[in-house]
Amino acid sequence: MFTEDQLTLRESAAEFTRREVMPHLDAWEEDGLLPRELHKTAAAAGMLGVGYPEEVGGEGGTLLDGCALQEGFMSVGASGGLMASLFTHGIALPHMIANGSPDLIERFVRPTLAGEKIGSLAVTEPGGGSDVAGITTRAEKDGDHYVVNGSKTFITSGTRADFVTTAVRTGGPGHGGVSLLVVETDTPGFTVTRGLRKMGWHASDTAELSYVDARVPAANLVGEENHGFYYIAEQFVVERIFLALMGYGHASRSLELAAAYCKERETFGKPLVANQVVRAKLVEMRRQVDVARTYTLEVARRHVAGESVIAEACLAKQTAVDTAVAVTDMAVQLFGGTGYMHGTEVERHYRDARLLPIGGGATEVLTDLAARLLGYSS
Numbered sequence: 001m002f003t004e005d006q007l008t009l010r011e012s013a014a015e016f017t018r019r020e021v022m023p024h025l026d027a028w029e030e031d032g033l034l035p036r037e038l039h040k041t042a043a044a045a046g047m048l049g050v051g052y053p054e055e056v057g058g059e060g061g062t063l064l065d066g067c068a069l070q071e072g073f074m075s076v077g078a079s080g081g082l083m084a085s086l087f088t089h090g091i092a093l094p095h096m097i098a099n100g101s102p103d104l105i106e107r108f109v110r111p112t113l114a115g116e117k118i119g120s121l122a123v124t125e126p127g128g129g130s131d132v133a134g135i136t137t138r139a140e141k142d143g144d145h146y147v148v149n150g151s152k153t154f155i156t157s158g159t160r161a162d163f164v165t166t167a168v169r170t171g172g173p174g175h176g177g178v179s180l181l182v183v184e185t186d187t188p189g190f191t192v193t194r195g196l197r198k199m200g201w202h203a204s205d206t207a208e209l210s211y212v213d214a215r216v217p218a219a220n221l222v223g224e225e226n227h228g229f230y231y232i233a234e235q236f237v238v239e240r241i242f243l244a245l246m247g248y249g250h251a252s253r254s255l256e257l258a259a260a261y262c263k264e265r266e267t268f269g270k271p272l273v274a275n276q277v278v279r280a281k282l283v284e285m286r287r288q289v290d291v292a293r294t295y296t297l298e299v300a301r302r303h304v305a306g307e308s309v310i311a312e313a314c315l316a317k318q319t320a321v322d323t324a325v326a327v328t329d330m331a332v333q334l335f336g337g338t339g340y341m342h343g344t345e346v347e348r349h350y351r352d353a354r355l356l357p358i359g360g361g362a363t364e365v366l367t368d369l370a371a372r373l374l375g376y377s378s
Contacts, residue, residue, distance in 0.1 A: 001294075001301075002067075002068050006064060006068040007068065009050065009065060009068045009069055009072070010071050010072040010075075012045075013069045013070075013071075013072025014075050014076045015072075017073045017077070017078050018076050020038070020045075021073075021082060022076065022077055025077070025079060026343065028081075028203040029081065029202040029203045030202070032195070032197075032203070032205060033085070033203065033204070034082065034085050034086060034160075034205075036118065039086065039115040039118060040114075042115060043114050043116075048086075048089065048113050049113045050069045052093070052097065056105050056109050056110065057109060057110035058113055062304045063238060063300050063303060063304050064297075064301065064304055067241070067242075067245055067297060067300055070083065070087075070246070070249065071245065075252070077345055078249075079201070079202070079348055079349075080200060080246060080250065080349075080353070080355065080356075081202050082203045084157075084204040085156060085157050085160075085203060087242075088118065088120050088157040089113065089118075089119050090238075090242060091120075091121040091235070092112070092119030092120050092157075092161075092164075093108070093109050094235045095228075095231045096108060096109055096165070098234065098235075099222055099224075099231055100222050103219060104182060104220070104222065108182060119161055119164070119165060120158055120163075120164050120165070121164070122152035122167065122209055123135065123152070123232065125151060125152055125153060126153045126208075132229060132233075133175035133178065133229060135150075135167050135178060136150060136169060137152065137166070137169060138150055138169050138170075139169065139170050139179065139181055141170070142215070144219075146168070146170070146216045147213055147214070147215055148168055148183065148211040148214040148215075148216055149211055149212060149214075150168070150211050151193070151208065151210050152209040152211075153196070154208075155206065155208070156204055156206055157204070158195075158205060158208070159192050159195050159205040159206075159207045161185055162185055163183065163185060164183045165182055165222065166182070166183045166211075167179075167228055167229075167232065170225050170228075171225070171226040175229035175230075177226055178229040179221060179227070180221070180222035180223070180228040180231055181216050181221055181222070182220040182222065183211070183214060183220070184216075188214065188215070189213045189215065190209070191212070192210075193207070193209060193210045194208050195207055199351055199354060199355070200348070200351030200352040200353070200355055201352055201355055236310070236313070236360075236361070237310055240313040240366070241300050243317050243320075243359060243360045244313075244319070246320075246324075246356060247320035247321040247324035247353065247356050248289055248292040248296060248323055250349045250352060250353045250356075251292065251320075251324045251328060252293070253349060254285075254349045254350075255285045255289055257331060257335075258334045258335065259282055261338075262278055262282065262334055272334070278334065281333075281334065282334075285327045285331070288326060288327055289323060291323070292316075292320040292323040295316050296319070296320050299312045299315075299316045310369075310373055311369070311370040311373035311374050314366035314369055314373075317363075317366060318363050318366060321353070321356035321357045321363070322357065322363075324353035325356070328349045328350040328353045329350065331349070331350070332346055332347065
């Protein structure tokens with residue numbers, strides 16, 4: 001499914017992960033965040049800019065190159081939290097790249113792709129969930145500034161970010177009144193209210209944010225006022241494909257770990273894999289992984305080819321994240337008590353996978369969206 005160059009990129013990413021990530025990942029998981037230096041190291045190795053235009057500081061390439069890169073990281077054991085926080089620019093920058101001014105590109109996009117700044121995206125609000133059109137954080141125009149008031153929650157990289165691409169309401173109710181503002185985290189009135197502890201994604205710092213009369217330059221508006229909902233929606237396909245990649249990545253790695261363990265582990269005088277029921281479980285895990293990977297990469301290929309795949313991206317995400325939840329569960333079962341121990345890699349994949357049917361649009365919300373797009377609703 002990948003070209004030779006993309007396979008080379010995949011292996012380069014895997015080698016970077018073996019060398020720069022895996023020796024330290026357990027400590028970062030315990031600390032609950034990544035060191036800023038890792039962003040600089042990844043940028044210097046050409047990891048952060050893959051799939052982003054060279055004219056804005058990226059390495060070039062398409063979504064499929066980004067898929068190959070992510071597969072490389074996941075194939076050798078990267079955690080969901082590592083992927084979410086090291087690559088948070090994947091949700092913080094695309095709106096600026098597509099619609100932002102040259103000033104925003106120079107101030108935020110280039111330094112982030114160079115590993116010098118960390119960005120995050122703030123859409124979700126307490127009580128709001130997946131309802132992007134219903135956000136209540138307000139930005140009122142006051143001269144050459146906007147005055148922002150409101151709060152956000154579940155914000156990835158929220159405690160380390162230098163800037164937050166924030167969804168705000170600048171107009172009336174509904175999707176037509178939403179804008180995007182880049183809020184620098186040293187802005188008076190902006191506060192990281194608290195860091196949030198989670199079931200999984202431990203290496204990813206997650207925060208609740210507060211905006212109290214935060215004055216943000218009008219020059220930090222991304223694109224046109226009241227067009228923010230559409231800018232966010234434009235990026236959902238790519239975000240969901242990457243979450244699908246993370247899903248089958250967790251599943252594939254868990255299958256690899258479980259298969260090796262079942263060959264080595266002896267019970268009742270024979271290896272686990274000598275039992276037909278164990279072999280059948282491994283085959284079922286493999287079937288689900290291969291189906292999820294094949295479908296996800298086909299949807300990615302169609303997106304790169306210019307097709308509209310909004311519904312298909314929803315289905316790919318569901319297929320892959322359901323696979324992640326099921327396969328990591330089966331892997332823990334095959335490991336037995338060892339798989340339930342905190343600190344084992346398979347236990348980490350199990351915890352990390354559970355977020356995926358929730359993040360980036362809950363499965364139930366995306367299923368309903370797909371139904372409307374496919375003409376199955378009244």
